[in-house]
Every structure is written in C-alpha cells, then in structure tokens.
Amino acid sequence: MDHYPTIEKVVNDxxxxxEVTKAEIDEARKRRVAIVAALAREFVGSRHCFNGSVAHGDALTPLTDVDLGVVIPNPDGTYGPGRGDRANCKSEYPPPFDASSRPSTATCASSSAAASG
Structure with a gap:
C-alpha cells in the first residue's frame, strides 16, 4: 500500500x-529603516508606521516591495494639494464629480518618479 504525504507536509514543502530567506527580510527591513531615516531628516518631526507584507513577515518580494506610512507635520499648511512642497509637487483637488463628464485624472509626476526610482 502506498503512503501519501499529509496535507501539512505538502503545504510545508x-x-x-x-518563501524568502530571513536574510532577505532582514535586508528589506534595513532598507526600510534607511528610508524612514532619510524622511525624518528631510521632514523633522515626522512620524512613521510600518505596514504591508515586510512588516508582517510574509513578503514574497521583500527587496522590491516595502510599504510604510509617514505623517509630516504641517503647522503652516506648507504641504498638500495646491501648495508648493519640497519636491515642488503640486496636485490640485479634483473638481466635484459630475456624472456627465469624465473625472479628473490629475497626478503628481514628481511622486510617481520618486516612487519608481
């Protein structure tokens, strides 16, 4: 009689x-901390939070996919849509939605370039 592996063994195999190695997760976390340190130098007083698959420890591509959130202090209203910021990135609020017209697809090119670079 043939002996088949258990479901647990099949799933574990x-x-x-x-799965990625612990070294890959560690490197991703090291890079994530470096990004946060750079943001903290640029935006003094900012706060951050780690989220996503690297934070959870279940990333499949940890060296190319790091998620984090950053809250930038804005007491003078310097940053945000319609305001000049450090990257000179402006994004206007979209107009109110009108079902008879297409919604605005305005994007911030500087943010896209930074995110992909």
Missing part, C-alpha cells in the same frame, strides 16, 4: 520552495 510548497511554502519552503517559495
């Missing part, structure tokens, strides 16, 4: 083939 499959996971072992696709």
């Amino acid at each position: 499959a996971r072992a083939r696709i």
Whole structure:
C-alpha cells in the first residue's frame, strides 16, 4: 500500500520552495529603516508606521516591495494639494464629480518618479 504525504507536509514543502530567506527580510527591513531615516531628516518631526507584507513577515518580494506610512507635520499648511512642497509637487483637488463628464485624472509626476526610482 502506498503512503501519501499529509496535507501539512505538502503545504510545508510548497511554502519552503517559495518563501524568502530571513536574510532577505532582514535586508528589506534595513532598507526600510534607511528610508524612514532619510524622511525624518528631510521632514523633522515626522512620524512613521510600518505596514504591508515586510512588516508582517510574509513578503514574497521583500527587496522590491516595502510599504510604510509617514505623517509630516504641517503647522503652516506648507504641504498638500495646491501648495508648493519640497519636491515642488503640486496636485490640485479634483473638481466635484459630475456624472456627465469624465473625472479628473490629475497626478503628481514628481511622486510617481520618486516612487519608481
């Protein structure tokens, strides 16, 4: 009689083939901390939070996918839509939605370039 592996063994074997190493997760976290440090130098008093798959420890591509949130102090209203900021990135509030017209697709090119670079 043939002996088949248990479901647990099949799942564990499959996971072992696709999971990333601890070294990869550690490197991703090191890079994430470096990004936060750079943001903290640029935006003094900012706060951050880690989220996403690297934070959860279940990332499949941790070196190319790091999620974090940053709250930038804005007591003078310097940053945000319609205001000049350090990257000279402006984004106007979209006009109120009108079902008879297409909604605005305005984007901030500087943010997109920074995110992909």
